[in-house]
Amino acid sequence: MHALLVEDDDRMAQALGTALARRGHTVRRVGRALDALRHVREAEFVLLDLGLPDLDGLELLRRLRTVCDAPLIVVTARCEERDIVQGLRAGADDYVVKPFRMAELMARIDTVRRRTDRHSGRHPDTGTAHPGGGRPVRTGDVEVDPAARTVTVAGSEVRLTRREFDVLAFLAARPDEVHSREEILDRIWGDAFLAASRSLDVHVAGIRSKTGRPEVVRTVRGFGYQLGPPPARHERDGES
Numbered sequence: 001m002h003a004l005l006v007e008d009d010d011r012m013a014q015a016l017g018t019a020l021a022r023r024g025h026t027v028r029r030v031g032r033a034l035d036a037l038r039h040v041r042e043a044e045f046v047l048l049d050l051g052l053p054d055l056d057g058l059e060l061l062r063r064l065r066t067v068c069d070a071p072l073i074v075v076t077a078r079c080e081e082r083d084i085v086q087g088l089r090a091g092a093d094d095y096v097v098k099p100f101r102m103a104e105l106m107a108r109i110d111t112v113r114r115r116t117d118r119h120s121g122r123h124p125d126t127g128t129a130h131p132g133g134g135r136p137v138r139t140g141d142v143e144v145d146p147a148a149r150t151v152t153v154a155g156s157e158v159r160l161t162r163r164e165f166d167v168l169a170f171l172a173a174r175p176d177e178v179h180s181r182e183e184i185l186d187r188i189w190g191d192a193f194l195a196a197s198r199s200l201d202v203h204v205a206g207i208r209s210k211t212g213r214p215e216v217v218r219t220v221r222g223f224g225y226q227l228g229p230p231p232a233r234h235e236r237d238g239e240s
C-alpha cells in the first residue's frame with residue numbers, strides 16, 4: 001500500500017521508511033505540513049508526527065481529516081494524556097508514542113488497515129453473527145443504522161468518526177448485553193494494546209458528546225459498556 005510519512009526528523013523518517021518498504025509498502029516522506037496536505041489524497045494510510053516545523057501537528061491532523069479518510073496513526077514524542085486524547089478526537093485511528101518498538105507500530109498499521117479494508121466494501125462487519133444484524137436499532141431518540149453507517153438523534157444525522165460509529169454499532173447489535181472492554185477492543189481495534197484501551201474511553205466520550213445523549217452508552221464500572229436504555233427508564237450512569 002502507499003503510505004504518506006509525515007516526519008521532519010531525517011533519522012526517524014529513514015528508519016520508518018525502511019521498515020515500511022520491507023513490508024512491501026511504497027512511501028512518500030514529507031517533512032512539512034504543507035507538503036502533507038498536498039500529497040495526502042494519494043495515501044492509503046498516513047503516519048503523522050505532531051512536532052512539525054511549519055504547523056502544529058494537531059491542526060494539521062484536523063485539516064487532513066477534512067480531505068482524507070485514510071487510516072492515520074499519530075507517531076509522536078508527545079506523551080501527555082491530553083495530547084493523546086486530542087489526537088484521537090481529531091480523527092487519528094491510533095497513537096504511538098516515541099520511542100516505540102518498530103514491530104509494534106507495524107502490527108498497529110496492519111490492524112488499522114484491516115479494519116478500513118473491511119469497511120471500504122460498504123459492507124460493515126460490526127454486526128456479524130448478531131441477532132438483528134444490519135437493521136437499524138433505536139434507543140430513545142437515537143437511531144443507529146449499521147447498513148447505512150448513520151446515526152440520527154431526534155431525526156438529525158450526527159457525524160461520528162469511523163471508529164466511534166463502530167463502537168456504537170457494536171453495542172447496538174446486542175443491546176441487551178454488557179460487553180467487556182476486552183471484547184470491544186478485540187472486535188473493534190483487533191487487539192487489546194494498552195494505548196488502544198485508552199482509545200476506547202476517548203471514543204465513548206466522543207459518542208456521548210457528539211450525540212448529546214450521554215446515556216446512549218452505559219458504563220458498567222470495572223467491566224465494560226452497554227447500549228444505554230431509552231431516557232424514560234434510564235438510571236444514573238456510572239461514569240468512570
Ligand code: CA
Pocket residue numbers: 007008009049050051052
Ligand atoms: Ca518532529
